[in-house]
Each structure stands twice: as C-alpha cells, then as structure tokens.
Amino acid sequence: MVWSEELEELLFLWLAMFGTVIALRRGGHMRMTALVARLGPSTRAFAEAFALAAMAGFALLLLPDAIGFAAQQGAIHTPALGLPGSLRTAALPAxxxxxxxxxxxQLPAHRLRDLLLAAIGLAAAGLALSVLAPWFDDIGNWSLVVFFVLLLGAGVAAGVPIGFAFGLATFAYLADAGGIPLSIMVGKMQEGMSSLILLAVPLFVFLGTLIEMTGMARAMVDSLAALFGHFRGGLSYVLLGAMYIVSGISGAKAADMAAVAPVLFPEMKRRGVPEGELVSLLAASGAMSETIPPSLVLIIIGSVTSVSIAALFAGGMLPALVLAIVLGIIARRNAGRDGHGAAPRAPVRIMARNFVIALPALVVPFLIRFAVADGIATATEVSTIGIFYSALVGLLVYRQFDWRRLWPMLVDSASLSGAILFIIGTASCMSWALTQSGFAMSLGAAMQAVPGGRDGFLLASIVVFIVLGSVLEGIPAMVLFGPLLFPVASQAGINEVHYAIVVILAMGIGLFAPPFGVGYYAACAIGRIDPAAGMRRIVPYLAALLIGLLIVAFVPAITTVLLPH
Structure with missing residues (x-):
C-alpha cells in the first residue's frame, strides 16, 4: 500500500524531530561527561551553559536553510496521497x-555570566574560522583536522551532546572550507533521519518498555534463576543468560540492564557477591550482548552500509555466545575466590512452574530473531508483531498492564528515538562531507597500507572502534565510520557481516570500559554502586571480552556459519 508508506515517511520525520526536542528538555541526548564530571562546580556550571548555547546556536544556524528547504519541497507531491513534500520536511524547521x-x-537555570561567556566564546570561534577561510582553502584536506579533530573533539570533551557536536563541526566545515551550499546539509540530515528502515528504532524501543511493564522480563529472569541459581556463581550465569535473552529488544542498553539488575542484585548481594563484582559483570554483559538481535546497532549499521539486516541478525548470535562463555569462565573463577554462598537447588516443581510462567515471554525474543533472520518479516514488521503480542500477553496472561504508564512510555520511546535519530542525521551529514572532501579515499588507502594485510586491517579496526566506542558511544561511531570503512573491508576480502560484528563488539568494549565508557557508569547508576568499586574488578572481564573478540575476529566461521547460503 503506497499511501501507507507515504504516511509513515511523513509522520516518522515529525516523530524524530519532536523526540529530539523532548530529549533536549529532559537532558536525554548522548554526551561524554567523563571530563566535565571531574571539573569543579563553577567550571562544570559553565560547561553546562556552553552545551546549551551550542545546541541553540546549531538550531539557529540551520533554521533559515531548513525553512528554505521545506519551501522548495512544496513543489513535489506524493503520488498516492497527493501531499506536498513540504508537509513532511516542515518537521525540520519546526x-x-x-x-x-x-x-x-532553560536559560534561567544557568548563571547569566556563564551564558554570556558561552555565547561570546561560540561567536569568537565562528569569527575566527571565517577569517581563516582562505587559509583552509590553501591547506586542502588538512583543514579536516581543524574541523573534525580539534573542533569536534573540543565540543565532545566539553559535554556538548554528540549529535550537536557532529552538526556544528560539519556546519563549520561546509561554511568555511567546503564551498558547498548549506541547504544540502539540511537535505542530507533529512535523508539520514527518515530512512524507513529506521522506523524499527522507535518500535523496538517501545517494545522494550512494554516487556518490562507487563512483567515479561521478570518472568524470564525468575525462570533462569530457578534453573541455574544453585550452581557456584549460578546467579552470575543467570545474569549473563538474562542479558543474552532480553538484550537489544528495548533499544537501549541501559534499559536492558535495568530489566535484569533489580531482579538479581538483591539476592546476589545476600549471597555475598561484592558490589564491584556485580557492576563489573553487569557492564561486561552489556558489552557482550551488543550483537544480539534485534540490537539497534545492527539495524542502524545495516541502514547506513546496506548490509542485510537479516544476515546481521543471524551472524550476531554465536559471537555473543562466545563472549558470554569467556565471561562465564571469569565469573566462575571469581565465585570460587570470593566464596559466594551457594543456594539450595530449587524443587523440580518450582523449576517447571517458573518455566511455564516464563514461556509466553520467552517466545518474544526468539520470534523476533528467527522471523527476521529467516526472511519471514522485516525488522520493522516483526517489531509491530512483537508489540501486539506483548500487549495481549500482558493483558490476558500476566494480567499486568498499567494503562496509566502507556503515555509516559510512548513519550520515553519518542525521546530516546529522537536522540538516536538526530545523531544519525548529523553523522550522515558529517560522513557525506568527509566523503566529498576525498577523506574516504585517503582513509581507505591508509587502512589498506596497514601491515599484515587482512589480519592487520582487522586488528587496526578493533583498536579504532574500541577508542571510538569509549569516546563517541556506539551509534555515532557506526554511522560516521561504517560507510567509510566497510568498502575497505570488502576490498580486503573480509565478509561484510563478519566485519560488522567484529567492529560492533569492539565498540561495545570501549563503551563499557572505564574511565571514559559511559556504559560502565550507566551500569553503576542502575546498580546504585560507586564506580570506584568496580574499577579493578572489571579488568579481567575486559581482558576476557578482548580474547573472545579476537577469537571471533580470526575465526570467521563463528559469524558466517548461520548465514543463509
């Protein structure tokens, strides 16, 4: 039905922009806070004001071009509904x-002095870049270092949300060194945000909140605890298994951890598991499960690189299992060293009862993964099936469906989706600008020249994405560098699905590795544990993850054995 696709495209862009605004109001945009958090109260307050001024400045800079772009689209009408294109693209200026x-x-929440200094600093930076525009022309692609290393790095380090930092760096490059009309940036941003493949993002985010609200997540965890909780370190295995099952459905790793930790942590503490061990295992399990479908990182990397999402779903299962096994080995060793108290074996009757209760919930992750991997449905289609099924199970089976939470859940889903889609939009602009500058060809030549051929390229990619994961988080790194590096991997003879899984796992290690990985601090916040408690204990888990990643990287069959032939 062509008309339905036109309606989806129209509403999807509005959802993305409204979600972006909600995320701004709630402080929900992804940002690196590791450096800002170490500043004194006065300097930290200035950094917050600077971030707010940067976000408002970016929107003001693009607003005139967004209005012009929307007006130009008015001459184009959709074939089925006859709607003007401006009806959709008006979402951008709005x-x-x-x-x-x-x-x-939000201005009254900040000191006037900080706001004035932030505005003056941004204006001075803009003026300096304009004055230096002729010099940027003279040095050619070396100007990329100024805009996409120094300027972008300063913005990210100062706590400017990553999506806005990408946008400001790209705007500055196009305005001062690119020689390209800025209206093209609006068009590229719109293209990046409104791909219908990405419609799965808000749907899976909402599905995750629905599974938590209906009690399905708790039922799955309780069943695993009854089956394996009596082994030495058994609850550690349960945590790993629970993350393996529920991971990726919510669209946010923090939500996955929040569905598991509150159920298991109290009993694990009662058995004498140290707090540092708890948060270390939780963070490591978050890194382990990055490739478990329907991970949004898989959907997004498939969108920006044209790799089959069904193939990515099939290829991500076994590599995550390899990492889960090596984490389980460390967890067992630590359980013996710490002398965790063992629990009595649950009666068979309790095991069977918990399994029967969890069975309707356990259907969801397997339904999603195998329906997409076997080509029965697309990721977007199966997410709607999952939502419908989960609502029915919550209403009819678990009798746990709080109608009062439905609206907040929808708003939360829009907020998280908007933050993700805005990053994809600005990162798409930045990736396009880097490609137009010739950087993509230079990067490809440099990566091809890495010693060691294919293996050297894989090792270099692992190092690069671990660093990027700790600084930029996963989705921005994938959107920005995926389109640039995947063609190089293909030329090196690396299977595109295998390469995707390797770099996603590397990114996950960086995301959950202290001191910069924001995922580690999310795990600490969810467990209500001091980050210092896990700094040492997480090192063996990170080492195990790295060993598991190297096994996956250099044994491609682990990824490709389940791919359709």
Whole structure:
C-alpha cells in the first residue's frame, strides 16, 4: 500500500524531530561527561551553559536553510496521497525552532555570566574560522583536522551532546572550507533521519518498555534463576543468560540492564557477591550482548552500509555466545575466590512452574530473531508483531498492564528515538562531507597500507572502534565510520557481516570500559554502586571480552556459519 508508506515517511520525520526536542528538555541526548564530571562546580556550571548555547546556536544556524528547504519541497507531491513534500520536511524547521525555544526556557537555570561567556566564546570561534577561510582553502584536506579533530573533539570533551557536536563541526566545515551550499546539509540530515528502515528504532524501543511493564522480563529472569541459581556463581550465569535473552529488544542498553539488575542484585548481594563484582559483570554483559538481535546497532549499521539486516541478525548470535562463555569462565573463577554462598537447588516443581510462567515471554525474543533472520518479516514488521503480542500477553496472561504508564512510555520511546535519530542525521551529514572532501579515499588507502594485510586491517579496526566506542558511544561511531570503512573491508576480502560484528563488539568494549565508557557508569547508576568499586574488578572481564573478540575476529566461521547460503 503506497499511501501507507507515504504516511509513515511523513509522520516518522515529525516523530524524530519532536523526540529530539523532548530529549533536549529532559537532558536525554548522548554526551561524554567523563571530563566535565571531574571539573569543579563553577567550571562544570559553565560547561553546562556552553552545551546549551551550542545546541541553540546549531538550531539557529540551520533554521533559515531548513525553512528554505521545506519551501522548495512544496513543489513535489506524493503520488498516492497527493501531499506536498513540504508537509513532511516542515518537521525540520519546526524542530529547530522548538529546540531554540526549549533552550530559552532553560536559560534561567544557568548563571547569566556563564551564558554570556558561552555565547561570546561560540561567536569568537565562528569569527575566527571565517577569517581563516582562505587559509583552509590553501591547506586542502588538512583543514579536516581543524574541523573534525580539534573542533569536534573540543565540543565532545566539553559535554556538548554528540549529535550537536557532529552538526556544528560539519556546519563549520561546509561554511568555511567546503564551498558547498548549506541547504544540502539540511537535505542530507533529512535523508539520514527518515530512512524507513529506521522506523524499527522507535518500535523496538517501545517494545522494550512494554516487556518490562507487563512483567515479561521478570518472568524470564525468575525462570533462569530457578534453573541455574544453585550452581557456584549460578546467579552470575543467570545474569549473563538474562542479558543474552532480553538484550537489544528495548533499544537501549541501559534499559536492558535495568530489566535484569533489580531482579538479581538483591539476592546476589545476600549471597555475598561484592558490589564491584556485580557492576563489573553487569557492564561486561552489556558489552557482550551488543550483537544480539534485534540490537539497534545492527539495524542502524545495516541502514547506513546496506548490509542485510537479516544476515546481521543471524551472524550476531554465536559471537555473543562466545563472549558470554569467556565471561562465564571469569565469573566462575571469581565465585570460587570470593566464596559466594551457594543456594539450595530449587524443587523440580518450582523449576517447571517458573518455566511455564516464563514461556509466553520467552517466545518474544526468539520470534523476533528467527522471523527476521529467516526472511519471514522485516525488522520493522516483526517489531509491530512483537508489540501486539506483548500487549495481549500482558493483558490476558500476566494480567499486568498499567494503562496509566502507556503515555509516559510512548513519550520515553519518542525521546530516546529522537536522540538516536538526530545523531544519525548529523553523522550522515558529517560522513557525506568527509566523503566529498576525498577523506574516504585517503582513509581507505591508509587502512589498506596497514601491515599484515587482512589480519592487520582487522586488528587496526578493533583498536579504532574500541577508542571510538569509549569516546563517541556506539551509534555515532557506526554511522560516521561504517560507510567509510566497510568498502575497505570488502576490498580486503573480509565478509561484510563478519566485519560488522567484529567492529560492533569492539565498540561495545570501549563503551563499557572505564574511565571514559559511559556504559560502565550507566551500569553503576542502575546498580546504585560507586564506580570506584568496580574499577579493578572489571579488568579481567575486559581482558576476557578482548580474547573472545579476537577469537571471533580470526575465526570467521563463528559469524558466517548461520548465514543463509
């Protein structure tokens, strides 16, 4: 039905922009806070004001071009519904305008001196870049270092949300060194945000909140605890198994951890498991499960690189299992060293009862993964099936469906989706600008020249994505560098699905590795544990993850054996 696709495209872009605004109002945009958190109260307050000014400044800079772009699209009408294109693209200027208004509403929360200094600093930086524009022309692609290393790095380190930092760096490059009309940036941003493949993002985010609200997640964890909780370190295995089962459905790793930790941590503490061990295992399990479908990273990397999402879903299962096994070995060793108290074996009757209760819930992750991997449905289609099924199970089986939470859940889903999609939009612009500059060809030549051929390229990619994962988080790193590096991997003779799984796992290690990995601090916040408690204990888990990643990288069959031939 062509008309339904037109309607989806129209509403999806509005959802992305409204979600971006909601995320701004709630402070939900992804950002690196490791450096800002170490500053004194006064300097930290200035950094917060600077981030707010940067976000408002980016929206103001693009607003005129967004209005012009939307007006130009008015001459184009959709074939089925006959709607003007401006009806859809008007979401961009509307979103930018609301970002500015939201920033204005938040101004009273900051000191006037900090706001003035932030505005003066941004204006001075813009003026300096304009004055240096002729010099940028003279040095050619060396100007990329100024815009996409120094300027972007300064913005990210200062706590500017990553999506806005990408956007500001790209805008500055195009305005001062690119010689390209800025209206093209609006168009590229719209293309990046509104791909219908990405419609699965808000749907899976909402599905994850629905599974938690209906009690399905707790039922799965309780069943695993009854089956394996009596082994030495058994609850550690349960945590790994629970993360393997529920991971990726919510669209947010923090939500996956929040569905598992509150159920298991109290009993694990009662058995004498140290707090540092708890948070270390939780963070490591988050890194382990990055490739378990329907991980949003898999969907997004498939969208930006044109790799089959069904193939990615099939290829991600066994590599994550390899990492789960090596983590389980460390967990067992630590359980013996710490002398965790063993629990009595649950009666068979309790095991069977918990399994029967969990069975309707256990259907969901397997339904999603195998339906997409076997080509029965697309990721978007199966997410709607999962939502419908979970709502029915919650209402009819578990009798746990809080209608009052439905609206907040929808708003939460829009907020998280908007934050993700905005990053994809600005990162798409940045990736396009880097490609137009010739950087993609230079990067490809440099990576091809890495000693060791195919193996050297894989090792270099692992190092690069571990670093990127700790600094940029997973999705921005994938959207930015995926389109640049995947063609190089293909030329080196590396299977594209295998390469995707390797770099996603590397990114996950960086994301959950202290001191910069934001995923580690999310795990600490969910477990209500001091980050210092796990700094030492997580090292063996990170080493195990790295060993598991190297096994996956250099034994491609682990990834490709389940791929359709």
């Amino acid at each position: 979103g930018f305008g609301l970002i500015v208004l939201t920033a204005l509403v």
